[in-house]
Amino acid sequence: MALKVFSIPALPRVNNGAARLLPVATTLLAAVISVLPLQIPGYAALTPVFTLMAAYHWTIYRPDLLPPLALFIIGLTEDLLAGSPIGVNAMLLLLTRIAVLGHRRYFVNRNFPFVWTGFTLLAAAAMFGLWGLHCVIDLSLLDFRNAIIRAALTIAIFPLASFMLGRAQRAVMGAG
Amino acid sequence: MIRLSPQMRAAIQRTMLPLLILLSGAIIVLGKADQLLFDSLRTTVSDGVAPVLDAVAQPLNAVGNVVDRAKMAVLTYQENVRLETENEKLLHWQQTALNLDAENKELRGLLKAVPDAALSYVTARVIANSGGAFVRMILIDAGTENRVARGQAAITGEGLVGRLTEVGDRAARVLLITDLNSRIPVTIESTHAPAVLAGDNSERPRLLYLPSSDAVKIGDRVVTSGEGGVFPPRLPVGVVASIDSTGPRIEPYVELSQLGYVLVVDYGLSRSLPQPLPPLARTGRRSKAEAADGVTH
Numbered sequence: 001m002a003l004k005v006f007s008i009p010a011l012p013r014v015n016n017g018a019a020r021l022l023p024v025a026t027t028l029l030a031a032v033i034s035v036l037p038l039q040i041p042g043y044a045a046l047t048p049v050f051t052l053m054a055a056y057h058w059t060i061y062r063p064d065l066l067p068p069l070a071l072f073i074i075g076l077t078e079d080l081l082a083g084s085p086i087g088v089n090a091m092l093l094l095l096t097r098i099a100v101l102g103h104r105r106y107f108v109n110r111n112f113p114f115v116w117t118g119f120t121l122l123a124a125a126a127m128f129g130l131w132g133l134h135c136v137i138d139l140s141l142l143d144f145r146n147a148i149i150r151a152a153l154t155i156a157i158f159p160l161a162s163f164m165l166g167r168a169q170r171a172v173m174g175a176g
Numbered sequence: 177m178i179r180l181s182p183q184m185r186a187a188i189q190r191t192m193l194p195l196l197i198l199l200s201g202a203i204i205v206l207g208k209a210d211q212l213l214f215d216s217l218r219t220t221v222s223d224g225v226a227p228v229l230d231a232v233a234q235p236l237n238a239v240g241n242v243v244d245r246a247k248m249a250v251l252t253y254q255e256n257v258r259l260e261t262e263n264e265k266l267l268h269w270q271q272t273a274l275n276l277d278a279e280n281k282e283l284r285g286l287l288k289a290v291p292d293a294a295l296s297y298v299t300a301r302v303i304a305n306s307g308g309a310f311v312r313m314i315l316i317d318a319g320t321e322n323r324v325a326r327g328q329a330a331i332t333g334e335g336l337v338g339r340l341t342e343v344g345d346r347a348a349r350v351l352l353i354t355d356l357n358s359r360i361p362v363t364i365e366s367t368h369a370p371a372v373l374a375g376d377n378s379e380r381p382r383l384l385y386l387p388s389s390d391a392v393k394i395g396d397r398v399v400t401s402g403e404g405g406v407f408p409p410r411l412p413v414g415v416v417a418s419i420d421s422t423g424p425r426i427e428p429y430v431e432l433s434q435l436g437y438v439l440v441v442d443y444g445l446s447r448s449l450p451q452p453l454p455p456l457a458r459t460g461r462r463s464k465a466e467a468a469d470g471v472t473h
Contacts, residue, residue, distance in 0.1 A: 032225075035304040037233055037314065039240045039434045044305040044312070045377075068189065072196045076203075080221040082306045083313035083349055086214045087203035094197045134310040137208055138356055143378060146309035 011064055012173075019173040023058040023066040024074070026165060030054040031078040031089075045146050048154040051078055052126055053161040055093045056119050059100040060107045061169065071097055085137045092126055099125070115162070120155050127151035219344035222315055226347035229303035230317045237301070237436050295408055298322050298440045300330075303347065312355035312377060314338075316438060319346045323442070327406045330438040335412040335429030336360070336400060337438050348440075352432050353413065354381050361403040362413055364396050373398065373413060373426065380417055380425040392416050392424045408443045 014020055030050035037044075051074060058066040075090030082089075099122060100107075107115050131147045180188070207214050248255065300318035318324045320343055330337040330350045338352040339360070351358050358375035362383070369391035375381040386392060396416040402409025417427035 032229070032232070035229070035306070035315070036236060037302045037305045037435065038236065039436060041431065042379075042433050044433050045309050047305070047308060068193045068196050072200065075200070077221065080214075080218050081225060081304055081315070082308060082311065083218075083315070084306065084308055084311045085204060086207040086218070087200045091197060091200035091204065094193060094200060098193060098197075130308075130310070133204075137204070138310070140356070142310060142356070143376075146377075150309050 011062060014065070014173055016172075020065055022168060022172050023054075023062050024070045026168060027051055027054040027058065027066060027070070027074050028077070030161075031074055031081065034078065035081045046150050046153055048150065048157045049092075049123070049126065050161065051075070051089065051093060052096060052123060052154065053119070053158050054165065055096045056100060056122060056158075057162055057165045059097050060104055060115065062173075063097070063101060063104070066097075068094060068097060085134070088130065088133055088137075091133075092130060095129070096122065096126065112159070112162070116155075116158060119158050119162075123151050123154045123158070127154070215342060218349075219342050219347075222342070222347040222349065223319065223344040226303060226315070226317055226319075226344075229315065230301065233301055233303045233317075240436065296442045298324050298442070299437055300324070300348075300440060301437055302435045310356075310377060312338075312352040312358075312375065312432070313341075314350045314352065314435060314438075316348050316350060316440070317346065318440060319344045319348050321345050324348055324440045325442070328443070329400070329407045329411060329441045331411060331441055332430050332435065332438055334431075335414065336407075337430050337432065337435065339407075340440065350438065353428060354379060354432060360407070360413070361401045362398050363401040364392050364416075365399050366396055367391050370401055370403070371398075378425075379432075380427055381414075382422060383416070383424045383426060386424070392419065394419060398426050406443065408441055411441075 030053065034047050034050045055066065055071060071093040072090050075088075075093040076086065078084075078089040079086045100118075103118070107118055127147045127150060131142060131144055135142050203214075298318050300316035300322070302314050303317045304315035306313040314337075316330070324340060324343060326340055326343045328340045330340060336353060338350040338355070338358065340348050341351045342349040352375070353360055353373060354375040354377065356375055356377045358373075358381070360373040361370070362373045363370050364386075369387050371383045371386045371391075373381050374384045383392065383398070394416050398413045398416060400407045400409055400411040400413060412429050414426040414428040416424050418425050
């Protein structure tokens with residue numbers, strides 16, 4: 001699986017420190033943004049999964065700069081901050097990496113709607129997985145409706161997140 | 177950074193990913209089996225990040241205030257009319273309250289009733305939300321440094337918000353009354369029927385263990401019972417909003433998704449709350465057992 005990754009267009013080398021840190025920094029920022037207490041009615045329960053967007057974006061475009069260990073630590077940090085069962089987000093981000101790396105060649109150098117469709121599938125699967133996992137952890141059947149709305153919000157906001165991450169990527173790393 | 181051959185790197189990446197996934201799985205299971213295991217890690221991280229979140233939460237509050245002010249400016253006239261009528265009503269209530277207070281004091285004197293323990297409050301800013309569909313928690317910027325303690329009640333002017341579950345030096349986590357694991361001993365104000373308010377992650381928590389199904393009707397006020405001695409009695413919680421097949425549900429007085437500040441109530445008895453319990457025989461259900469603790473003690 002991993003060899004396939006390195007056989008698709010070789011990733012341009014990045015030597016500048018800021019550029020090397022960009023994927024980790026933005027994903028960590030996404031984790032912090034997701035716990036910000038925005039005073040919007042009902043927002044807390046429906047907060048989009050910002051780290052999923054960042055992990056998806058960077059795993060497609062720069063999987064080398066967002067290694068599994070970084071995903072693991074960021075996921076754990078998010079769990080610790082949010083008060084969710086510890087390990088859940090870490091696992092989600094790592095599974096995202098597996099899912100995306102396996103299909104990365106379909107996404108690189110494709111137009112945005114294609115990438116967005118991929119994310120839609122991923123977000124739906126992720127939310128279903130999260131729901132299942134939380135049901136097991138809480139030993140009860142949890143309400144699925146919030147998860148659906150949350151998935152929809154996550155999918156809807158992805159273009160904006162992707163645009164901003166792409167801009168940051170071009171600004172800091174140059175074209176690539 | 178150590179330079180590795182591409183093959184080596186690929187090999188490391190190949191093993192790293194499954195290894196970390198297994199590790200996450202193990203952490204989830206461990207964290208579930210023994211919820212105290214990661215508590216200190218959680219409080220350390222919360223404490224460490226609290227100043228950052230605090231700094232970010234401040235401008236967020238400021239933005240909220242600006243929006244509120246703009247709204248006020250636009251709606252001044254209507255608002256004024258509404259407030260005037262409300263004020264009239266409230267003045268009437270004030271008289272009633274003063275009369276009742278005087279009468280209450282007199283009767284208490286006659287009964288030689290034990291006075292309620294004095295309350296003291298710590299005001300704290302909400303610095304983080306749980307951000308997810310499956311947990312209802314907030315992080316506040318008060319900790320042991322501000323003399324808040326585990327088990328204390330968090331309230332706003334409107335009513336009960338939740339209970340402090342983890343307390344670090346600078347930050348504390350509040351389990352909201354809507355969380356799946358929240359269990360609060362309450363009473364129905366009109367009938368004094370005891371019940372347990374149980375969250376289920378929806379916006380309207382349920383009332384459990386009512387003595388009889390006709391003990392409540394829609395519109396009844398629900399207040400804390402003070403049973404367990406951790407929460408002060410008679411904190412307003414909400415009103416009974418619906419009664420369906422799953423039992424009565426209450427609408428909390430506090431808009432829990434729009435919290436900016438909360439008050440932490442020190443009832444003077446929280447020291448009596450047992451500190452984190454040793455792992456129970458019923459592994460895996462600790463948090464519920466602990467939440468129910470407030471009822472049984």
